[in-house]
Amino acid sequence: MFIGAQISLYPMTDDFVSVITSSLEALGPWRDQLRMETDDISTLLVGAPEVLFPALRDLYTAAASTRHHIVLRCTLSRGCPGEADDRICATKALSAPDTPLANRQSAALKAVSAAQQKGEIARAQFSLYVMGDGDHMEEIYGCIDFLKQSGCFDRTKNFCTRIKGDAGPVFATIEQAFCRFGPPEGHVTMDLTVSANSPSVTD
Known part of the structure; x- marks a missing residue:
């Protein structure tokens, strides 16, 4: 299977270069477990979900800790039929094909409840495409039901669902949504936006 994320980090500051480069240092502990390709638009991270999502969490947390308004944009995909299998993506994080939806929801909630707090608030919205x-729609509605019980649910919006909370549980919630819903060998994609330190936040 091929599992990856195209990511772009947008700091709202004149000093955006140093925010980006210093935040990328947070990927250091994960680099030997990921394949990375960077150009002038985005960075591709390829690897197993149990590595990929903690890496995204740590990148976000490092950027948020600068106290600048930052936005992390990600397009995530697993099982794309147009991509060759990559051994670095080998994983046991995807549910078995015959696991009932209720069991997957329960496992997802357990994983979120065990997530470590990171001390930075994450406000995110995402859409899941099975x-x-x-x-x-059964899979998507099942995912939404999980989100509403996750402790991170904020509200539904047009075309997406919004979640918020500490970055640890928020990224764990996103990981579980990506891994537990949709066929484990099928093509699933996610469109994700995460924001920190926005001056427009009122809640």
């Missing part, structure tokens, strides 16, 4: 055969 492709291929099967009942797509």
